[in-house]
Amino acid sequence: MPDTTPAITKAEKLNTLYLQSKDCLQCSLGSTRTNFVFGEGNPEAKIVIIGEAPGAEEDRLGRPFVGRSGQLLDKILAAIGFSRDDVFICNIVKCRPPGNRNPQKDEIRSCLPWLEMQLKAIEPKVLLLLGRVAANTLFENNESMGSMRGRILTWKGYDVVVTYHPAALLRNPNWKYPCWDDVRMLKAQYEKLMKEEQG
Template identity: 70%
Template sequence: MTQGSLFEANTTHDRQESASGRYSDLADLMEQSKTCTKCRLSATRKNFVFGEGNPRARLVVIGEAPGADEDTLGRPFVGRSGKLLDKILEAIGFSRNDVFICNIIKCRPPENRNPLKDEIECCMPWLTGQLELIAPKMLLLLGRVAANTILDNKQSMNGMRGKIIRWNGFDTVVTYHPAALLRNPNWKRQCWEDVQMLRQHYDKVCGT
């Protein structure tokens, strides 16, 4: 199975109906998606966390799922891990307004558990629509769950990070989730190496 094939197989029909015709722009997609009840997570969420940032961003940052703070505020990466993400982005010359930040899952799983396979399958078309409408040059995948899901593999972080992965038309970088860095500060050096590599490649393909 090639990289991205599971993603494509799960979402081909939805992709054809989404950005290519059904949704006029990102705001329209958000309006349509925020009342989603496709999976059980809709019954326990406080807010549907669509994502935020530049609708024409050349870099999209993708995490796993909203946490408690995100669920309360309806915004991605606003808790402690969000503050760390802001610092990481600022260190390589990006603000939140320069990029688009979102998650694979748009509703918080109870007790911050990992999202289940059927929940991912239900939610993936919204992410597909976001990527089609934004049309970025690069993706930054935060954490093993996000990376394994999108790249359709079971590799470890060490197997995925430290290189540019060409996936589905996007140049993709994998690094540690900020929440993992808060638990394991020793990984910060590797994360720094990853995002420096991302910035260098971004400047090459997008210009400074």
């Protein structure tokens, strides 16, 4: 007999994952957060954008990239023809580290499986890593931004582009030019992969 069970959509997979993860207390950040910041966007997204951790505004609202750096990210996406509705945006850790410090190794270790399950549910084509902390974490290295950006990298089968975190761009406006190069490369890689998929 044929299997008549309806296929679970990516949105349903993400929602189930959210319900499983939203009360997580596997590290100390769980007890200091205001809101768990799961991530948001298109469950069918071909591009997933990954930062390091929520900041104060994200913690307050439970949404990723909603402060000044989020507004800049929206502009960066618009410049290459995307909106938040086209991508999925999340962070390596889902709870704000106190004082916006970098996430610690045990916090990353506790949270990384949630990110990997998000990616498995969404099945994107390309990852955009924002900032050195996100890139160093996934690639398990201590390399500089200069050595990681400007080329297509690979992580666990995903094509990856590394660029500056929007918060860093607000502090260093001269980095906006190399960031523009990076996101144009992201767009070109996305278009190439979509063309290959369509045969």
